[in-house]
Structure formats: structure tokens, C-alpha cells
Amino acid sequence: MGKAKMSGAKALIRTLESQGVEVIFGYPGGATLPIYDELAKSSIRHVLTRHEQGAAHMADGYSRATGKTGVCMVTSGPGATNLVTGLANAYMDSSPLVAITGQVPRPMIGNDAFQEVDITGITIPITKHNYLLQKASEIPHSIEEAFYLASTGRKGPVLLDIPRDVQLEIFSPHQAKYPALEGYRPTLAGHPGQIKRAGSLLKSAQKPLIIAGGGVSLASARDLLVRLAEKADIPVVYTLMGKASFPNSHPLCFGLMGYHGRIEANHAISNADVILAVGTRFGDRSTGPLNTFATQAKIIHTDIDPAEISKNVPSYIPIVGDAGQVLEQLVELVPEKKHDQWTLELRETADRHPLKGKSSGVTIPNILRILKSLVQDPIIVTDVGRHQIFTAHYFPVDSSHSFVTSGGLGTMGFGVPAAIGAKVGRPGRPVIDIAGDGSFMMTCQEVAAAVAEDIPIVVLVMNDYCLGMIKQLQDAFYGRRYEACKFGRNVDFARLAESMGAAGFKVIREDEIAPAIEKSLAAGRTAVVDCVLDDPGNVYPMVTGSSLLEYVE
């Protein structure tokens, strides 16, 4: 940055450029207009969303598909509060995001000014860190710090709130030294002693198991995990967030674990003698009841966040560190070994418990099966609900950063905007959002943004005219008293899509599935397929008892 005087807004855009930002997902307002005026002169692309929540999810989807930090920008007040769900979603799934909000001018802060809200106060619990900038001169280093914080250690969203008069303030940028972040020192390498202990425990194991969490993908350590699993012949199960952390078609992969996990995956957890858990926080949907979780196993837990160690599940050998570095250390140490009997036990369990979803008709498993045969190496995005779990089971994902889902927060409406963000980051790959009719309606207006910005995604709406997961829970636990889960007359999603300039298709018969998907993939613009399910079907397996071994399948 030169010595010339400039405005805070200009310094902001310059700093974003120097951080390598390619795209900002945003929605303007009075309190960000000075920034937009500068953005117009920049090479940074701006994607105008239709709602601020969409901006946050797009930045999030962009980040998950690329591994880079996503950026969103909205105005003060309602613009900022509309970001909240998106920030919480990114926070729960450790997605690196930088969010910029406009704020009312400094002299008006605290006076309940028009479109004023204390967004730094509101977002403390759902951001890794946040800033309310007081001077234009703080902008350059604060932005740099925000990117550093978002993308290192346990990744997450960082918010910068910039008052309008700070954006307009003229100042002379200078290369000043700023205090280092004294309290922020993420541990990256695993403690050598702990690594050694983990190595010998794995060596002595008869029934070892790896749990692959989302942290493996966040650390881009998928290939190292494959090397470790293959070298020591250790079966792998994954959490929902870890689906893309290990190739799903790999012979050592035994599927999704947990509350909706595969029988063989949960059997593996319940019978393993040593578990290596990598980049997972042992969330309740992954573990089921904690007092019956992995009771036979000594657990080696490695995570970049020390606070996750022994938070939910006590660990026998804790290793704080970056999944990539720890796995690299471990790969060297573990001996080549075979566990034929153990993997055979799991394979036989798997054979005894095949997935029982219907592979014919207009059903979610069948649509996913057909989709798989028609598309090469897609990025699969999901919304939240029954279709999400179906997708986790029935659509194998074999490359990294290729499964984008809202895991921790379970945000309905995540799918469409996240798919748009993913497509912006990975324009060369097909991006397909598997949505539910409930989820789709929450953020479907972003289809208009995708069309206007020429971002061709495909949305398959699994339309069962109800809130499927709610209905399933009412089936299982509420005596089939279906309260508030049926929509009655639903929207015509194909015509809704067409009204926004997208291609719209409606699938009622099985023989319409493949043509609709093919046309959507070839449409060259965003396409929405309304799949009217003839047999919605509940998603199983589902744990119904006090341990992972009590289930309905």
C-alpha cells in the first residue's frame, strides 16, 4: 500500500485484494455504500444476493468447496442480523469466513440510530472473533488479522463491523508494527511423545478403527488419512461432516456413523479396541448416548482445538494438532499390518445389513442412484432433513471438498446459496444441491441471484409435500400424530424456477428422472427439478434406543 492518503473504504478494498479475495457475496445498504463505491473500481467480483442470509451461506459454500476463506458483506442493522444464521452455521462447522458489516457513524453508535444494531455484541457467541473498528487506520491490519484468524487453527467466521464515517475517513496508510496476537498460538504439530504412544497403541490393536471428521477436509489431509488407513489396514467410518474426508468407495470405508449411521459403522465403533478419531468433536449426532459409546475402545483423539479433547468423550491419548501434521507424523510411525479378521467381520456385518431404500420409482435413493450414473465428479450440496441423510448414505463421494452440508447447526435453507458459492469457487465442476421442499422454500429466492449472475447450479427438490424428518420423528416417537409437518398444497417448483429465469422441470414418473437430470446438467443455466416423490420413505438406519446398537433399519 502506497504512502498516498486514502479513505477507509479504499483501504478495505485494497487489503481484500492483497489477501487474494476473488469474490464477495453481498447485499448493499446505506452503511456500506462508501465501500461499494470503491468495490466498483476493483477487480474483485461481487455477487449480489437476494437476502443477506444467502450471502453468508454462499461465502460458506465457496469456502467448503475451495478450502479458501469466503467473504460476505452486508449493511448495518437488519442486514447484519440477517447474517446471524449464516455465521452460526459457519461457526458450528468451522468454516473460514470473513464477514464485513456496515455500522452507523461513530457519533451515532449507542443512540438507537436508524438501522443500528450491536452486531459485535450479537455475534460474540457465533464468531471466532469480531471487531468494531474505530479508526480508518485500523482497517488494513484488522482485515489481515481477520483472514489469519479465520483460516488458521480451528477455522471459523470472523466479523468486522465498520462504521460509515470510518469508511469515509481519509488517512495515510503506513507499515506500522502492530502487537502480535499474544494469546493466539494454535498448536499444529502433534506432541512427539503422544504421537509415539498413539503409534504403539495402534500397533498393538487387534480391532482398530479410524473416525474421519470434518477436520480432515479442513486440513486438506484426506490423502494422508488414506495412506495411514491403507498402510496399517485400518477400517474407516465418517461423521456427516467427514463424508468427504475419506473416499466413500474405498474398500476400507464403512460409511456414516452415529444416530443415522450404517449398522456396520456403529458395530465397528462398539467393537473396536482402539479408535483413532481425527478432526471430530464427537457431536451428539455422531456418538448417540455417550455412556454406551465405544465402551471397548481406547480412544486416540486428535483435534486442532484443545477444548474438544475430552469435552464429550474422554480420550486415552489426546493429541492437539493440525490433522495434516499429526497424520504425517503417524504415517511414519505405524507399521504395515493386516487386520483381515476384523475387516472381514465388518464386511460381513455390512453384507447382512444392506441399505433398504427403494431403488425404483420416484424415490430419493433411486434419484440419487440415477444422478450418480449421469454426472462425473460433482460437488454435492445438501439442505437439511431426510434427503440430507439419504444423500449421505446413497451418494458416494470420492474426492475432497465435494460434499457440502450443514452439519452442526442443521440449517434448512443452506443448500441453494451454498451451492451457488461452491459453483463460484469451482466453476468447472457440476454443483448439485439435493434439497427438500421445506428447505428449498427457505432460500429459493437465491435462484434469481444464480440466474442473474450466470452461476449454473442444479437443484433437485425432493418433494414429499411435507417436512420429512419431522414426519419421521412423529412416526417414531409421537404415535404418528402429524402436527404441522404437512404443507398441503405445495408450490409448483418448476414454474417458480422459470419465473426467476431458471430452467424448471417436473418429475412425476420414474422414466422422467434421467431426462430431467440430463437436461438440467446441459441447461447452461441454473435448473430446478421438482421431483414429486411417489414413495417418500423414512430414512434408516435410525438409532432408537440407549446405544448405537439399538436401531431401526
Add this chain to the structure above:
Amino acid sequence: MRHTISILCDDTPGVMTRVSGLFSRRGFNIESLSVGHTELPGKSRFTIVTTGDDAVLEQVRKQLQKLVHVIKVWDIKQTEAVEREHALLKIEVVDKRRAELLQIVTAVQARIVDSSASIWILEVTGDTGSVDNAFNLFKDYHILESIRTGKIALERGPSRVMKK
């Protein structure tokens, strides 16, 4: 189990909200909290008394450590530290009990820091137990107002949290 936690952090706007908010949203209890400047420029130090078993304490410590402005968090062992609380009591003094009240003031090493015809303001300093004790002894008198700070604590010996 009661624990005394010390937190060294940047002295920056909002740090109090971040620290206290973390306790409430994660369901940790704060019995008392005090915060102030230290010998280190730009740094503040909290002393927080909290309750919970060892696992809770460990989570408190780790979660606090994740706050970007927090530099160090540690548990202070009562036996290895000097602990102080400070209290002020405004007491109505009636003539016939003046002498006996003065005896108690002397016994608990309180100080009369303000006095008028019938009102004394007493200052009491000590560890939690002795401040409790003083309150116990004064409770038979007419206490118009009273206030006590949270505990502050400093470990004995040459250790220091951070060099300047």
C-alpha cells in the same frame, strides 16, 4: 468444588463481555469476578471464582483460552496464594452500642473510613473467610448498605505471569 481462576488478557473494549458471556453461555457459574490493570501495560487480569468438578474447570480454562484477547488462564491453588476481598459497610451507630461496635471493628481489623454523628462506613479486607466473619459479627447492627468486591489472588513466590 470451588476454584479460583486467573486470566491475563488484553485490556481492550468488550473483553469483559467476552469473558463473562462465555461463562453464561456454556453454563459455567461465576461466584465472583474482579478485574483490573496490572504491572503490564495494556493488560488486565481477572480473578474469577467458579464452581464445578475438574472436568468443568478444564473446559472453562480451555474455552477461555480460545478467546483471542486472552493470553493466559490458570487455576490458583488456595494454599499457594494470597487471596483478598474488600468490603464496605455503612452502619448506623447508636450511642449505647458504640463501644461494643468499636471492639468488633478492632477485632476484625476493620477501619472506620468515614464517620458522621450516627453513621460509620467500615472497610474490611481479608480472605473470603475473614470478610464473611466480619459480616457475621456486624449483622446484629443496623447495616444500611454493604458491598463487597470479588476476590483477587496472587501466587506466593518469585513466579510472574509474564515479563514486561
